[in-house]
Amino acid sequence: MISNNSQIHNQTDAKQINADIAARENNQPLLGVGLFLLPEPEKGILEFRKAIVEGITYKECILRGQYCLAFKWVSGALDRNALFCRQDCANGTCPDTFCICNSFQGHICT
Numbered sequence: 001m002i003s004n005n006s007q008i009h010n011q012t013d014a015k016q017i018n019a020d021i022a023a024r025e026n027n028q029p030l031l032g033v034g035l036f037l038l039p040e041p042e043k044g045i046l047e048f049r050k051a052i053v054e055g056i057t058y059k060e061c062i063l064r065g066q067y068c069l070a071f072k073w074v075s076g077a078l079d080r081n082a083l084f085c086r087q088d089c090a091n092g093t094c095p096d097t098f099c100i101c102n103s104f105q106g107h108i109c110t
Contacts, residue, residue, distance in 0.1 A: 009065065009068065009069060009070045009071060010062065010065065010070075010071060010072070011070055011071065011072040011092070011093055011094075011100055011101055012058070012061075012071075012072050012073045012074075013072075013074075013093070016032070016058070016073060016074060016075055017058065019075050020032075020057070020058040020073075020075065029057055030057065030058070030075050031055050031056065031057060031075075031076075032056065032057070032058065032061070032073050032074050032075040032076055033052060033053070033054050033055075033056075033073070033074045033076070033077070033078045033098065034052070034053040034056050034060070034061035034064060034065070034071060034072070034073050035050055035051075035052060035071060035072040035073075035074070035098065035099075035100045036050065036051040036052075036053070036064065036065055036068045036070075036071045036100075037049075037050060037068055037069040037070040037071065037100050037102055037110065038050075038051055038068055038069065039069060046104060046105060048069070048102055048104065048105065048110065049110075050100055050110045052078065052098075054077070054078050056073075058073045058075075061073035069102075069104065070100055070101065070102070070103075071100070072100050074097055074098060078098065079097070079098065082096065082097055082098045083098050083099075084096075085099035085108075085109035085110060086109070087109055088106075088107055088108055088109065089101035089102075089103075089107045089108065089109050090107050092107075094109035095109075096109060
């Protein structure tokens, strides 16, 4: 079951969600990359890390992201050259595709 609470931390772009809906309507599951923001208490106070999971559907990303601080799904394959995050996310989203907004550390893209 997917709770309504998942939408609070879901940073998936609307275009990505629409692509997933279209693919499912055509019985063509769309695989992509899940990005998950996780606390890292063993490193210190307010320390976080980004976990990356390849080859999952949007629905699976939502389910895996239930207890994460934030999550984002991107359709297609991971571009390892695009993992560098260059900007802040004052509006709650990161302009770089494979980055996730960490509002717990002053709105920085991770």
